[in-house]
Amino acid sequence: MTHTVTLEGESRLGKRQRLAKPELLAPAGSLEKLKFAVHYGADAVYIGGQQYGLRSNADNFSFEEMREGVEFAAKYGAKVFVATNIYAHQEDLAGVADYLRELEKAGIAAIIAADPAIVEVAMKAAPKLEVHLSTQQSTMNWQAVEFWKEEGLPRVVLARETTMDEIREMKNRVEIELEVFIHGAMCSSVSGRCVLSNHFTDRDSNRGGCCQSCRWKYDLHADEQSVSEAGQNLFTMGSKDLCMIQHVPDLIDAGVDSFKIEGRMKSIHYVASVVNAYRQAIDAYMEDPEHYELRQEWVDEIGKAANRPLNTGFFYTVPGAEEHIYEAEEKPAPYDFAAIVTDYDEATGIATVQQRSPFRPGMEVEFIGPGGRQFKQQVGEMTDEEGNALTVARHPLQRIRLAVAQPVQPLDLMRKRIG
Numbered sequence: 001m002t003h004t005v006t007l008e009g010e011s012r013l014g015k016r017q018r019l020a021k022p023e024l025l026a027p028a029g030s031l032e033k034l035k036f037a038v039h040y041g042a043d044a045v046y047i048g049g050q051q052y053g054l055r056s057n058a059d060n061f062s063f064e065e066m067r068e069g070v071e072f073a074a075k076y077g078a079k080v081f082v083a084t085n086i087y088a089h090q091e092d093l094a095g096v097a098d099y100l101r102e103l104e105k106a107g108i109a110a111i112i113a114a115d116p117a118i119v120e121v122a123m124k125a126a127p128k129l130e131v132h133l134s135t136q137q138s139t140m141n142w143q144a145v146e147f148w149k150e151e152g153l154p155r156v157v158l159a160r161e162t163t164m165d166e167i168r169e170m171k172n173r174v175e176i177e178l179e180v181f182i183h184g185a186m187c188s189s190v191s192g193r194c195v196l197s198n199h200f201t202d203r204d205s206n207r208g209g210c211c212q213s214c215r216w217k218y219d220l221h222a223d224e225q226s227v228s229e230a231g232q233n234l235f236t237m238g239s240k241d242l243c244m245i246q247h248v249p250d251l252i253d254a255g256v257d258s259f260k261i262e263g264r265m266k267s268i269h270y271v272a273s274v275v276n277a278y279r280q281a282i283d284a285y286m287e288d289p290e291h292y293e294l295r296q297e298w299v300d301e302i303g304k305a306a307n308r309p310l311n312t313g314f315f316y317t318v319p320g321a322e323e324h325i326y327e328a329e330e331k332p333a334p335y336d337f338a339a340i341v342t343d344y345d346e347a348t349g350i351a352t353v354q355q356r357s358p359f360r361p362g363m364e365v366e367f368i369g370p371g372g373r374q375f376k377q378q379v380g381e382m383t384d385e386e387g388n389a390l391t392v393a394r395h396p397l398q399r400i401r402l403a404v405a406q407p408v409q410p411l412d413l414m415r416k417r418i419g
């Protein structure tokens with residue numbers, strides 16, 4: 001995988017500029033997800049450690065897992081970042097310098113920090129770690145970006161509320177890397193400024209505990225009168241998800257350095273599919289910007305792993321009322337992750353897969369791999385590893401052999417249609 005392609009000839013505010021290939025940055029909620037994100041084309045992944053991150057419910061990494069993740073990513077030329085983006089109470093800061101030194105020793109390339117105390121400790125205690133300013137700082141103007149550059153930070157993760165025009169202006173005025181969320185869930189409040197979760201559950205959003213209260217089902221009341229009877233006309237305060245697959249050229253032309261996908265709690269299938277789609281779009285545009293065309297299969301690929309309504313967030317306009325999700329019922333994704341390919345025998349055309357959700361002969365499945373490889377087939381006869389015929393693959397992690405219609409590779413995924 002190469003990440004250094006540049007093209008001559010782009011014009012930005014009248015200046016001839018080299019157009020740099022942006023980094024594709026994926027979430028990895030576990031070591032296994034890290035491997036899939038990198039294998040499907042991420043240039044970098046961001047993870048959470050056992051402390052100081054904002055996803056206290058994700059399967060956060062031990063130092064040993066971090067070392068394994070860094071080693072795996074390095075084989076693909078990819079980097080690993082660690083989120084340390086809580087706003088710290090005094091008690092949270094005890095031990096932070098030691099923790100950051102351990103990250104440095106584990107080969108982590110950068111931390112993503114919001115609290116200036118953590119930023120400062122990192123720069124002094126672990127100077128080999130890059131410090132990227134977290135989106136939690138809500139940076140939306142070039143003066144703030146310049147401030148953080150002067151503080152010595154090489155990268156700012158912009159607020160999701162930043163517009164495309166603001167990004168262009170930042171790139172034109174300040175020489176610094178800009179990381180931008182391009183896909184995934186949005187906060188219905190200004191990101192990082194919400195206390196719904198704190199109020200309802202005593203779980204602090206700014207210390208990693210958000211329980212997504214905005215997506216709960218609520219009854220609607222007006223004054224003393226209930227507008228919806230309990231259980232009727234329930235509504236949520238959740239926002240539509242961000243999706244910029246149709247606007248990859250705009251983001252690259254604006255000078256975005258890192259395309260960030262949200263979702264450390266999301267499944268392997270989701271991470272692989274979304275990374276796969278953006279990887280292809282970015283590569284296609286960088287290879288031949290003049291003849292670039294959005295391909296419907298990239299859009300479809302994203303829709304196969306998740307089914308929330310999508311929009312373009314704040315890039316082009318301030319989202320209005322129609323950008324919220326009011327219906328309480330969310331539709332499931334049309335495909336479910338069924339198995340991971342662990343081996344393939346070219347001579348016999350038999351693949352070995354590891355079960356992740358039940359499947360049986362006669363079921364239509366789809367195999368996918370990096371670079372957009374995919375094909376459909378019906379599951380035929382299948383056996384366990386000892387050669388015993390199976391009528392259903394019902395045991396999680398069981399290894400199963402089945403004939404495949406086309407060659408597959410380890411870490412390809414098998415998914416089944418459910419809707």
Ligand code: SF4
Nearest residue numbers: 187188189194213214
């Ligand atoms: S409750 Fe919703 S809006 Fe509030 S922080 Fe959590 S995800 Fe964001």
